[in-house]
Amino acid sequence: MIGERMLEALNKQINEELYSSYLYLSMSAWFENIGLKGFANWMKVQAKEELGHAMKFYDYIIARGGKVKLHEIKAPPHEWRSPLHAFEETLKHEQHITECINNLVELAEEEKDRATFNMLQWFIDEQVEEEANDEEIISRLKMIDSSNGIFMLDRELAQRKEEVE
Numbered sequence: 001m002i003g004e005r006m007l008e009a010l011n012k013q014i015n016e017e018l019y020s021s022y023l024y025l026s027m028s029a030w031f032e033n034i035g036l037k038g039f040a041n042w043m044k045v046q047a048k049e050e051l052g053h054a055m056k057f058y059d060y061i062i063a064r065g066g067k068v069k070l071h072e073i074k075a076p077p078h079e080w081r082s083p084l085h086a087f088e089e090t091l092k093h094e095q096h097i098t099e100c101i102n103n104l105v106e107l108a109e110e111e112k113d114r115a116t117f118n119m120l121q122w123f124i125d126e127q128v129e130e131e132a133n134d135e136e137i138i139s140r141l142k143m144i145d146s147s148n149g150i151f152m153l154d155r156e157l158a159q160r161k162e163e164v165e
């Protein structure tokens with residue numbers, strides 16, 4: 001059985017992950033609207049990954065005999081100033097998620113909940129990867145000085161596919 005505090009924090013994390021999915025889906029729609037289909041694809045794949053993250057917490061709570069409680073998901077923004085702005089906001093959001101995961105790890109340590117502590121290790125690695133991906137795209141966007149460059153990056157981001165785990 002999971003302790004009350006841990007259970008509440010894990011349920012809150014489901015909401016964080018669902019919001020991440022919502023945010024990236026909203027960015028995907030915005031990229032579609034401005035004609036950058038490759039960026040839209042990248043964000044749509046990311047939105048699906050985030051849903052997968054929410055499901056990892058969901059399945060884990062159930063496996064430990066806990067009760068899943070779904071909360072209201074807040075509305076994400078619908079517009080960004082530029083592709084660079086959207087990716088800067090993505091990185092900022094991922095840094096927030098990294099902090100959430102770190103707080104969960106601290107709580108698992110405090111509660112001496114080894115199983116939750118172990119489950120969270122996957123998310124620690126995942127956050128390193130996600131922040132690195134965003135940072136790479138941000139630095140490439142900063143180097144681009146023509147619409148040609150944006151379209152080349154768009155073509156590359158169109159290649160991103162869902163990873164099967």
Ligand code: OFO
Pocket residue numbers: 016017020050053094097126127130
């Ligand atoms: Fe973007 O890693 Fe989950 O939220």
